[in-house]
Amino acid sequence: MKSVLVSEDHAIVRFGITAIIKDLIHPVQVVEAADFDETIRRLSEAAFNLLILDINIPGGNNLQMISAVRLRQPDISILIFSGYDEQMFGINYIQAGADGYLEKHAPEEEIRRAILTMIESGKYITPGIRTRLMEHTGHHRLSASQEGNPLLALSGREKEVMQLLARGMSVMNISRTLNLQVTTVSTYKGRIFEKLNITNVIELAEKVRLYSN
């Protein structure tokens, strides 16, 4: 019998996922967890074939979730279930060792396909994500960032600028602080965003909070 652990904080979503799984696979056992603590607890109690993991789960929300899971169950398949705010961010989880990636706003068909594929072959990645992944790993990706902290991919000057940006300082202000041309700072900003694969300072602040020690 297959068994699946659904880690997701929104009750309705959990409910929906569980219903779909039960409809899709049988016999099957589905266990739900509403936060990361509970997820870990469940993983210690019984073996699962598949873990459907919401990135945004309370108590989780960082790449170490993957290793925490793998520590308990090395062979479990992990399907990252990401809200649309985290799309970009979610890719990092694949690189951190997750086996599949599904967006929360995917149509029902795709959700079904994803779950089924994960159960059958242990992997599921949409073409779109795969492409992004390639682009991502292809370019700038030093070994440092590959295993964990993406901030390590930044150069010294970039880190300086990052720090200031993450505190909300404007480009112009930074240019005065560091005695650089505005365009120079902007160039850094662009490079930082590209390297961290983000698109705005809010996400930047998040990453800094998350990874900056």
Added chain:
Amino acid sequence: MKSVLVSEDHAIVRFGITAIIKDLIHPVQVVEAADFDETIRRLSEAAFNLLILDINIPGGNNLQMISAVRLRQPDISILIFSGYDEQMFGINYIQAGADGYLEKHAPEEEIRRAILTMIESGKYITPGIRTRLMEHTGHHRLSASQEGNPLLALSGREKEVMQLLARGMSVMNISRTLNLQVTTVSTYKGRIFEKLNITNVIELAEKVRLYSN
């Protein structure tokens, strides 16, 4: 026979809600809509007893949704279904004439209770929201912000913009989302910053995180 229209863009959530409704009420007819256009179309086609409306639905996202709905079906019960980012400004929808308010992250029990209550009595508001509503309508701005939550000093539209800004959306992007001129959004942004006494979006995100329940 009762009939319900579920307007929500995330397929799994729609799926879950529909399943709960069918489990809860019978006979019942459930129709789903993935965006606001479709919602309006469905409302023109048939009468419903209840509309479960995601605030964040594509094409909607503003208070006029309520009147747009009421224009078609004056007597329909409207249950606002809000993601946790929108809590703060979801209240405005009640004031705009919605009949109930349910948060997306509510536990399954509450979701069931809410739907059932809506169908039976046409209204559903949690004690917590009711309290907030009181605070809100009664004495406002100054007094409100003086004792605690500074976000309460913001007007409805401002709160909407605030949410989007706090997620890192650009002014231009917001203007497209809300169908406003860029300058209008910028005006709100300025007013928000002034009211909250901050100078950049990072601080904004912080406040939102801190006070937006």
Added chain:
DNA sequence: CTTCAATGTCGAATAATTACTACAAATGGC
């Protein structure tokens, strides 16, 4: 019923930010 502050909205002018492009110096690999 009048009045005033708060709200929602915008346009014109002005300021700030980004996109590209570029290029020399530092660095890393082989």
Added chain:
DNA sequence: GCCATTTGTAGTAATTATTCGACATTGAAG
């Protein structure tokens, strides 16, 4: 050591964002 990157730095042109002033609505207070 030589070649390919990466890094630090800018300028020009194109986009975006902000300022400021305006104006119609609305709701509360008197």
